[in-house]
Amino acid sequence: MRKFWCLFFMFWPIAAIVYSAMSPAYGWWFPGASVTELGQRIDNLFYLILIIITVVFIGTQVALGYALWKAAHNKDEKSHFSHGSHNLEVIWSVAPAVILLFLALYQMDVWRDFRVKAYFPEGTIESPIAEVTARQFEWRIRYPAPGKKLQLKPQPDDLYAVNDLHAPIGRAVMIQLRSEDVQHAFFLPHLRIKQDAIPGQVIPIWFKAEKKGLFELLCAELCGWGHYKMRAQLTAEREVDFQDYLKKLQADQNYDGFPASDSVAKKEE
Ligand SMILES: [Cu+2]
Structure with missing residues (x-):
């Protein structure tokens, strides 16, 4: 039974990754190519964000799997509580902040062309x-x-x-x-x-x-x-x-x- 649950929970992240990878080819995200030039730029932003999310998702899942695997095979060591790692906390706070800031700045011209009246054609x-x-x-x-x-x-x-x-x-x-x-x-x-x-x-x-x-x-x-x-x-x-x-x-x-x-x-x- 334990194996079943292990496989069950492993299946979904893998299915999500396969789905994400296959979607653009089959048009599962959006119906066909955009009919407007601005729409194509929006698609490019969407896929850029999708790639970033996929990389982060795979990275965190692999890290989690590795931690579980390592802990399961290390029967001699007793579990211990840790107050946390200051360095790690800084890294996982700063890295997403940098990514979000990059996206916020990078998408600005598409947003401007779509929404800001002064830039309407x-x-x-x-x-x-x-x-x-x-x-x-x-x-x-x-x-x-x-x-x-x-x-x-x-x-x-x-x-x-x-x-x-x-x-x-x-x-x-x-x-x-x-x-x-x-x-x-x-x-x-x-x-x-x-x-x-x-x-x-x-x-x-x-x-x-x-x-x-x-x-x-x-x-x-x-x-x-x-x-x-x-x-x-x-x-x-x-x-x-x-x-x-x-x-x-x-x-x-x-x-x-x-x-x-x-x-x-x-x-x-
Ligand atoms: Cu309605």
């Missing part, structure tokens, strides 16, 4: 493409009418959609994130974007999708019983298709049940 702040409002349990999207700018307050000619966010590819775009009720999290795993939506706050997010496609948009914050239903999509498409989509939304919203020519005649009456 040109043109994004002035003309957000949409406002996304999270609510229990859906994503409401508000676009300005074609040719107009998004205002903070809803306008009569604004365009609305639910659970389907469209964005053009090849240029940096910004959206305004809000929440209507509780805390949600706007998560675009393919773009490596995750941002909490907080009631009472308008939070800007920018991204530059490089690839066309449909990408998952999820809520990553347990927000109530219907949390699982907050699955939406981002449609990344060419600029012309994006403009066509807005025009189609506009036509659909202005549809009054009459053919176009009739409705003109009706207004003139």
Whole structure:
């Protein structure tokens, strides 16, 4: 039985290491390569941290195993209590502090480009493409009418959609994130974007999708019983298709049940 437990507890660290080593090749961490350049930089940071953690994990497990092994084979010596080692304590306090400080400084430019408004790509702040409002349990999207700018307050000619966010590819775009009720999290795993939506706050997010496609948009914050239903999509498409989509939304919203020519005649009456 003793052997079983020994093998049992040895199995999990080994399984964790094998899993970590295999994950990048199989895409188990993230779904495929990032669709944005900034996302690739975030991935690089993630893998750097993963490597550091793996090295530390293997190191500490091997040291622990060695200490146990040595103690188990040294039957003559009685156990003794030690007050501790000042030198060791200094080493294991300073080493992690240095690693953390390095990471804090090293990730700064990615953080700055992602979050600091002054560094957002040109043109994004002035003309957000949409406002996304999270609510229990859906994503409401508000676009300005074609040719107009998004205002903070809803306008009569604004365009609305639910659970389907469209964005053009090849240029940096910004959206305004809000929440209507509780805390949600706007998560675009393919773009490596995750941002909490907080009631009472308008939070800007920018991204530059490089690839066309449909990408998952999820809520990553347990927000109530219907949390699982907050699955939406981002449609990344060419600029012309994006403009066509807005025009189609506009036509659909202005549809009054009459053919176009009739409705003109009706207004003139
Ligand atoms: Cu939610």
